[in-house]
Amino acid sequence: MQTIAFDIDADGIATLTIDVPGQSMNVIGPDFLADLDAAITRIASEEAVKGAVIASGKDSGFMAGMDLKYFGSMLASESGKRPAPAEIFDKVFVLNQLFRRLETCGKPVACAIEGTCVGGGFELALACHHRVMGDSPKTQLGLPEILIGLFPGGGGSQRLPRIVGVQAALLYMLQGKLLRPAEAAMMKVVDEVVPQGTAVATARQWVKTNPSASTQPWDQKGFKFPGGAGGFNPAFVQTMAGALPMTLKQTQRNMNAPIALLSAVYEGAILPFDRAIRVESKYFAKVAADPQAANMIRSLFVNKQAAERGARRPKDQPKAPTKKLAMLGAGMMGAGIATVAAQAGMEVVLFDRDLSYAQKGKAHVEDQLKKRLGKGMTPEKMAQTLARVTPTTDYAALAGADFVIEAVFEDAAIKAEVTKEVEQVLGADVIFGSNTSTLPITKLARAWSKPANFIGIHFFSPVEKMPLVEIILGQETGPAAIAKALDFVAQIKKTPIVVNDSRGFYTSRCFSTYVQEGVEMVAEGINPALIENAGRQLGMPVGPLAVGDEVSIELGHKIMVAAQKELGDAYVAQPSDAVMARMVDLGRLGRKSGKGWYDYPEAGKKHLWPGLADMFPRAPVQPDVDEVKERLLYRQLVECARCYEEGVLETPEDGDIGAIFGWGFAPWTGGPFSHMDTVGIGQVMAVLERLKDRHGDRFAPTVQLQDMAATGVTFYNPGSSRAAA
Incomplete structure (x- = not known):
């Protein structure tokens, strides 16, 4: 036998x-x-x-x-x-x-x-x-x-x-x-x-x-x-x-x-x-x-395991585990990264401009470890883990770090200043990872004298619970940086995807369309409760307005303003832009301010803001729930397809894993690319054309989708090829 x-x-x-x-x-x-x-x-x-x-x-x-x-x-x-x-x-x-x-x-x-x-x-x-x-x-x-x-x-x-x-x-x-x-x-x-x-x-x-x-x-x-x-x-x-x-x-x-x-x-x-x-x-x-099972198995198990085992790691690079991490920024994101790094056995220097902030970051680590007591965590192990984290305001304390992760304020100038300060201590041979959700890595890498050693490493909040890490390659990012970032993700037992540079990369860019489409429907006078229920029925964790509040209306507005400033005439305005600006002017910034699309009373459950009906009068004829679900789904699908056509995504596997584990895209589909293959590219094209005629060019199918529909290839078909740019 x-x-x-x-x-x-x-x-x-x-x-x-x-x-x-x-x-x-x-x-x-x-x-x-x-x-x-x-x-x-x-x-x-x-x-x-x-x-x-x-x-x-x-x-x-x-x-x-x-x-x-x-x-x-x-x-x-x-x-x-x-x-x-x-x-x-x-x-x-x-x-x-x-x-x-x-x-x-x-x-x-x-x-x-x-x-x-x-x-x-x-x-x-x-x-x-x-x-x-x-x-x-x-x-x-x-x-x-x-x-x-x-x-x-x-x-x-x-x-x-x-x-x-x-x-x-x-x-x-x-x-x-x-x-x-x-x-x-x-x-x-x-x-x-x-x-x-x-x-x-x-x-x-x-x-x-x-x-x-x-x-x-x-x-x-x-x-x-x-x-x-x-x-x-x-x-x-x-x-x-x-x-x-x-x-x-x-x-x-x-x-x-x-x-x-x-x-x-x-x-x-x-x-x-x-x-x-x-x-x-x-x-x-x-x-x-039913194809559902095959799609879910492929994305949630086979491809996920392959990613975690280094499917996208350069094969010729030696193993590069992180021993000492320089963690720049001790906010919720930086403290979360420090937590998982310390749990993985790394020494962590937790840097912030203000010592009280750095100490608060270490206190966050302690709080997270306490939650695990009795669940594989002992008091002795907790003390050892916590001792690995050193809060500091001194750049010199970063000496000896073999990997840097920056998670300071989402501002290119501030990030550049910190990057240059760190290089003076560590030198440019150390790999530098920037945790940014939207700022192009190629531009941020200009502050590091060896752009080949600069890479994006985008975590999701809360870091301790979210399983995905999005690795972003700048135009000059080299194989050593890719290997180092992927080895770090393996050490902290997360699931990586690897994408190429663009504004918003893959996950933030495509996730934002879910929120935007919900906002645009509010502006059209569609009942917000209908929009929210349709999002959940689609299989998303929460409705687009609720998740918009969680990530902050103000943050979305700032990202939009920054994109307008950066792109100038090339910026394509969305109907949601003016709505978000109006909400910010009203001080309705999201959950953090206690009011956004929802009200958050101190005593009681959150509920949709009644003022929405006055601000955006209800349309006399409301769509049915399937129509709303279709818009929310296909707005995400077409943006995912654009990322693939533009080369932001190199594989449908990364696209499906990133969607499900990054922003909670309906798991029953197996991911956007599995879903498009299952529905049929021709059918996807037909729906997008109909939605484009009715709601605008944001639903316009990509050239690649048109080519695929004509030739009969699919995203997971080896014969599939990118449309000529």
Whole structure:
């Protein structure tokens, strides 16, 4: 066997050690399925085998889920078209059949979980008769498939409710929540938690002392779900009746997998187990057959992991980890960067012009670390981490830093002054990163005598929570700077994208169109509540006006004024410009001022400002919600397409990752480029032409989109090429 070592000890206990070659983590692929099939046959048929223990041969953990390359092959057919759900069912039900054979093999099977055990790996564990878990702060288990557009398809949606009850199981599966050892033991998801490194020995001892424990609870006569189940059980009916509307509200009816999961759990709970797993695979195949799942898997898992593993890193550059970071600016952004850098083990010199501001920045670091106490953070570790941060007002204290990140006020002159001061201390050979959201990197790099060593490194607020970092290349940025920035992002465990220079780069530029279109609709007299609800129904985290308040109306106005000044006659005015200026004149600057598109009373919930109706009288005829959603969506899509045509984006992968993790672009789409491919470039063109005729040139399709529609290529098609500039 290629993926499983099968060893039998003197007591007749077989140990199945999983070690999938060529993989950092054990995953389920065709070789593993064949080997597990053969191993189950041996356990069941060989008289010398009294029972079995399943363990991992990898330090990385027990097992993850399906090898997604293999899963992708399941969704392909010889004709080149996407296979029908019935065809996919035949492929995916194989896993369910194997796990069912394992738990009905007639002999006790225990699993020894050390480290990560998620997805299909956890479903394998659930099919075992006894689960032993090593106690480690890094160990976690669960069924997170919902986060990438799927749901548990290896029996997890049927076994977990039978172990912990329907309500608790749905809570974890619908949110993709993972469990730590103590929580898993409390919920009886695992039977024993033992000291790290002893799980195999403990599991072997259980098998030895329980030779007849080979029947799962749900296969025993009289079995009942914890908490009850069935159409006549009030608790079960109430749970399912409440779960559906809550899920529809949470997903805004955009996601396939959560609804399919609810259906599989509901139907499976009132059926015999062998029928229940067939129902699960039926719904799983239906979800897998829809492009939504493939798009989400590609962007949220495959491409995200590739980016984090250095897909855009220059291959010829040596590793360049940061040891001492010079963090310029101790505001919320700078303090946030200092926090994640210190947590990653770096020494951080936190510089600000005023020592009280620098100290306030360090206090922010301390506050963030306190929030993690008991969640992998100990008082001792917190003290060590905090000691790495040194607040200062002295440029000389930056000496010895091997990387600089600047996060001072968003003003080119101020940034240039600070940049020159730092170079006098460190010299131009050190890599300098500017955290700016809009100012062109090529221009900022003029203040550093070696522009090749100057790069943009755009973080998102709050830094501690936001997963994306946008790396921006100036016209002269060199490979050493790119490697240094990407190695830093890897150290702090964030997801990078790499884009080329332009005003607003990619994320800020495209995100702003969502807000602008919302503002323009307000000016047209469209009901603000309709606009906000449409944004959420589209799948965005919040409506365009609410997010405009969060980032500040005043900031958006300042960026617009700066762009007008910089570009002169080349600046293309937007209908939203005058509206934003008017709001600023009224002192309605956004949430920070307590009033913007919304009012923010000290006691009570925020609400849309009633004065909007007087300021922008309602149009007598209001659009329907689908029309508003279409405008909000396609205004973003066309700007993303422009960034790709202009070369700001070099890959659709960066575009999709950046959109979802940068500004919360509707995750169910897989990102703007995946969505355009799925809808069809021709259809995208038709909608944009219609919107352009009705609302103006901001919806005008790019030349590249026109070319793609004519030739039939797509963004993810290797034959796709940029339109000639």
